[in-house]
Amino acid sequence: MKFEDRLKEKIKNIIDDLKLVVGYTSNKLPLRVKPIFIENKDEIENIIFNNLCINNLATYAYSLSQEVDGKIGIILKPCDVKSIIQLLSEELISRERIKIIAVGCSGVIDYKKIQKEIKGSKIISATVEHENIEINTLNKRFNLKLMDFYADKCYWCDIYDNPPVYDEYIESDVKLSVKSKSKYEDINNIEKLSLEETFLFWEKEFNHCIRCYACRNICPLEVCKDRCITQLDEPYWQSQRITLKECKFFQLIRVFHLAGRCVECGECERACPMNIPLLKLMKKVNKEIERLFDYKPGLNIESKPPLLTFEKIEERIKEEELI
Amino acid sequence: MGNSEELKKGNSKEKTDVKRISNENKNDSEVKILAFLCNWCSYVGADTAGTIRLKQPENIRIIRVPCSGRVNPLFILKAFSLGADGVLVSGCHPNDCHYSEGNFYARRRLEVLKEFLPFIGIDKGRFTYQWVSAAEAKKWQQLIINFVKRIREITNK
Numbered sequence: 001m002k003f004e005d006r007l008k009e010k011i012k013n014i015i016d017d018l019k020l021v022v023g024y025t026s027n028k029l030p031l032r033v034k035p036i037f038i039e040n041k042d043e044i045e046n047i048i049f050n051n052l053c054i055n056n057l058a059t060y061a062y063s064l065s066q067e068v069d070g071k072i073g074i075i076l077k078p079c080d081v082k083s084i085i086q087l088l089s090e091e092l093i094s095r096e097r098i099k100i101i102a103v104g105c106s107g108v109i110d111y112k113k114i115q116k117e118i119k120g121s122k123i124i125s126a127t128v129e130h131e132n133i134e135i136n137t138l139n140k141r142f143n144l145k146l147m148d149f150y151a152d153k154c155y156w157c158d159i160y161d162n163p164p165v166y167d168e169y170i171e172s173d174v175k176l177s178v179k180s181k182s183k184y185e186d187i188n189n190i191e192k193l194s195l196e197e198t199f200l201f202w203e204k205e206f207n208h209c210i211r212c213y214a215c216r217n218i219c220p221l222e223v224c225k226d227r228c229i230t231q232l233d234e235p236y237w238q239s240q241r242i243t244l245k246e247c248k249f250f251q252l253i254r255v256f257h258l259a260g261r262c263v264e265c266g267e268c269e270r271a272c273p274m275n276i277p278l279l280k281l282m283k284k285v286n287k288e289i290e291r292l293f294d295y296k297p298g299l300n301i302e303s304k305p306p307l308l309t310f311e312k313i314e315e316r317i318k319e320e321e322l323i
Numbered sequence: 324m325g326n327s328e329e330l331k332k333g334n335s336k337e338k339t340d341v342k343r344i345s346n347e348n349k350n351d352s353e354v355k356i357l358a359f360l361c362n363w364c365s366y367v368g369a370d371t372a373g374t375i376r377l378k379q380p381e382n383i384r385i386i387r388v389p390c391s392g393r394v395n396p397l398f399i400l401k402a403f404s405l406g407a408d409g410v411l412v413s414g415c416h417p418n419d420c421h422y423s424e425g426n427f428y429a430r431r432r433l434e435v436l437k438e439f440l441p442f443i444g445i446d447k448g449r450f451t452y453q454w455v456s457a458a459e460a461k462k463w464q465q466l467i468i469n470f471v472k473r474i475r476e477i478t479n480k
Binding site: 191284 | 397428441470
């Protein structure tokens with residue numbers, strides 16, 4: 001049986017115990033998919049799963065578990081499972097309420113990379129087959145290699161066929177085949193810059209920010225949406241003006257909210273309409289946290305996020321002497 | 324409440340201590356340093372230093388907090404964003420916390436912040452966290468003399 005059929009079959013078998021299943025379905029827009037919320041058996045036919053399913057459906061886990069009574073099934077790529085694990089380890093959702101339907105992944109396509117390649121022209125139709133992507137725009141045809149257009153996270157993924165936690169697992173027919181890249185290459189490049197250059201780099205990036213809050217709203221771990229300190233009057237942290245300073249500070253709020261929690265799913269960067277490289281900030285914090293506390297988020301339900309716990313003697317922290 | 328009133332309310336709130344501090348003596352070329360001191364050790368230490376008339380630089384503005392664990396890394400970033408030249412956080416020595424473990428949490432958070440600062444273009448040296456007990460008035464004096472010196476060097480670089 002083909003992969004998608006096996007997935008549908010599995011959901012058919014388990015849907016009776018579930019209130020709701022969240023999955024992917026096709027979209028009229030080329031190269032896009034959209035989420036679907038399934039309650040009845042006859043809707044299962046609409047479920048798809050392919051290389052375009054980049055969205056992290058774990059984003060719905062927290063809000064749905066607040067709104068829906070009963071168990072929720074969510075179709076998750078192995079990397080998305082990490083978000084769920086993080087939510088579970090912080091006891092933001094309960095294990096009994098969530099059914100993790102993990103699917104083997106063979107890499108997902110980053111739409112923004114394609115748009116960059118075709119210089120933003122309007123895509124009329126597109127097909128993804130085997131190793132190639134064929135794109136027709138208004139006046140041109142592009143033949144692209146799938147290899148070059150995976151999302152960044154795919155290039156250092158090591159769990160694509162091995163989700164850390166799951167209730168159901170549907171193995172993929174195709175294995176992820178990419179040349180792995182160094183995860184921290186872009187971070188190291190920024191670290192090499194002088195302080196002034198770094199400052200100017202971020203200044204340039206945050207000049208584009210329109211404070212749409214898309215990065216915050218799509219984040220599966222930012223469960224604070226309706227009481228986010230950036231919009232609170234009491235305590236008053238920030239004005240609502242869209243100035244460079246405020247936009248930058250808003251992002252720093254996010255960074256420290258997610259310090260040691262971010263599983264680097266890349267949704268913030270994907271959702272950003274202004275293409276600000278937000279994930280770099282998260283990766284830097286995670287890099288430091290891994291160095292200091294030997295902790296990687298999203299791999300173990302039992303482990304506590306490092307900033308919510310402590311050791312009496314910190315082996316790796318070198319406190320500075322000023323006297 | 325009307326819209327304009329709300330606006331006014333917002334504006335008045337914006338004049339927090341940090342803002343007031345960063346705005347006073349605007350033409351002064353002296354560096355301004357913000358210090359978050361824990362109520363039980365460092366604040367008392369700084370107080371003692373004053374009581375026994377130890378000479379100290381005037382660049383420090385102190386905000387008293389219940390515990391160094393109360394200090395959110397965002398306090399420090401906000402202070403920088405509002406124009407502080409340096410930020411110091413000080414609390415009880417590890418194992419001496421009035422609330423047993425506040426400073427252990429603080430140590431982790433502040434260390435992560437310290438390592439993160441250069442990544443957004445702020446010199447690491449502009450921020451430090453130190454442990455000063457209520458009895459260490461001399462240490463406090465020496466600490467801020469050295470810190471102010473360091474901030475001056477960084478600012479005038």
